[in-house]
Amino acid sequence: MSPSLIVKLKSELLKQPFQQTEISVKGQGLIASRDITEGSCVLCEAPLLFVPGVDFTASNIVKASMxxxxxxxQxxxxxxxxxxxxxKMVYEEQLGLAFNDINPRRQRLLATFVVNQLGGRIxxxxxxxxxxxTPNLEYAWNAKINRGTFYAIHEIKEGDELTISYICGANWTKDRRQDALKSWGFICSCPACQDTVESRVYEEVRAKRRSDLRYLIEQEDRGVAADWKQCEMICESIASSQKVQGTRTREVSRSYHNAAMYSWRLGKLHRVEHWIKxxxxxxxxxxxxxHPDYVHGRNILTKVQAAYQDQVTYAAATDARHLDDLAKHAKGLPQHQKQQATPQLKHKASEHMYDWRLDNPEKALWWANVDLEQERRLHHEEDHVAILRLAEAMEFFKQRLEKLNGELSGKGPYDDIVVWLEDRRLE
Structure with missing residues (x-):
């Protein structure tokens, strides 16, 4: 090894806020060599080996190692x-072969992959x-830089062991977590897995919340309007429980994400903005x-804020002018503008006559539908006057949209937000 490379490696080691050492019962591990602040990137590393896909077959592992x-x-x-x-029993079943049927070197390769892989990467x-x-680091793959990152999710003191969670088990019972960890061949003894009165209470409360949430969601499948407000409150409560117990991983952020999703279904965009923040x-x-997920989330937040302004503008226009007046107004607006003698008068008339919904029928149609869904939750009769009025409004906006654009696009004005909210949810 060249002297310059040795100097470079020593420099890199000095920058690292951790050191590798032997840890009782666990074997090799990493401990903090100095205090680490919350939100610090402790490690950003390219993988030695990557096996694509989710089904890690023996042939794919061998192919990647070649x-x-x-x-x-080495x-x-x-x-x-x-x-x-x-x-061995777990992975013989997963890999579809018996370890004893393959040569020692290949056995070692497969065993190394099984023990050390994180999302198919070593x-x-x-x-x-x-x-x-209850880890102090969060691992994530950053596709933009092709590196795995390990961030400190709370303050870490010098001498503390660095840990991540191998499973997404923040909402699981202790028994379920231990069962999932069998494939790594150890029994977890972290604070969350201690058999104490406090931990049992946390498990019971968490299980009750998840059960309540599942029941409310399943109501929709039965044709009963789900209580999205209650779902939102449960998600907030789950996030609070996760933080108190010390599992401040991305599962906390996804609990808030779920709260945002249910607020969106309620049409409460100021709440959506709060939860996404x-x-x-x-x-x-x-x-x-x-990280691409964070960048995309920021972009969605901007779109939610713009959508909220649209909602406020739509509501103000609806309060100012009822549908019957709006239909007459839409017919008379072009003629009224033509009758103005000067550009100044035309501009003044346009300001007086302007109605946001006429220029934005696609968005107006969306918000009318949101109001319609809310009314249907309040009034179960389809012939209720509020429901009939909103259905009429939607038909008007459809016709207005077709008049301006020729046809309906089939894509909603806020589809990017909806896709993001639904895609990342954790039920």
Whole structure:
């Protein structure tokens, strides 16, 4: 190894806020070599090995390893490759083969992958980080920079072990988490997994909230209007519980994301804005401001804020002019503008006669439908006067849209927001 490379490696080691060491019972792990502040990027690392897809077959693992040079393979085989009998049984079933039927070198490769992979990727340093159900780091893959990132999700003191969660188990019971961790061959003994009165109470409360949320969501499938307000409150409560118990991972931000989704279904965009801001505050801590998910979330927030302004403008226009007047107004507006003698009078008349809904029928149609859904939740009779009026308004806006654009586009004005909210939800 050249002197310049040695100097560079030493420099990199000095920058790192951790060191590798032997940890009792766990084997190798990383501990903080200095105090680390919340939201700091503790490690940003390219993977040694990547196996694409979600079904990690033996042939795919071997194929991926064949792309590595000799030095990379030496580093890879330096990682832990011990498989407990329980792990062997689990992975023999998953890989579709018996370990004893393959040669020792391939056994070691598969075992190394099984023990160390994070989302199909193996890291020289990141794969040394041990598990905790109440971790102090959050791991995420950043496709923009092709690196795995490990961010401190709360303050870490010098000498503390660095941990991540191998599972998305913030809302699971202890038994379910332990069962999921069998594939890694250990029993977790973190604070959340201690059998105490406090932990049992937390589990009961959390299970009750999840059960209530599931019941409310399933109501919609039964043709009964779900109580989205109650769903929103439960999601907020779940997030609070996660924070209190110490699982401040991205699962917290996704609980707030769910709250935003239910607020959107209620048509309460000021609440949607609040929840997305809260979600992004935790995303910033967990994945950093350069992660594509965070950047996209910021863009969606901007669109939600614009949509909220549209909603306010629509409501003001609806209060100022009823549908019958609006229809007459739409017919008389062009003629009225032609009768004005001067450009100044035309401009003044336009200001007086302007109605946002006439220029934005697609958005007006959307908000009329939101109001219609709210009325249907309040009044179950389709011939209720409020429902009939809104149905009439929607028909008017459809005709106005076809007159201006020729035809309906089939794409809603706020579809980007809806897709984002629905795509990232955690039910």
């Amino acid at each position: 792309k590595l040079d000799r030095m990379a393979l 580093v890879l085989f330096g990682l832990c490759s011990f498989l407990s009998p329980a792990q 890291y020289l340093k990141g794969s040394r980080i041990n598990h905790s159900c 809260t979600e992004l505050r935790y995303e910033k801590i967990c994945i950093g401001i350069r």
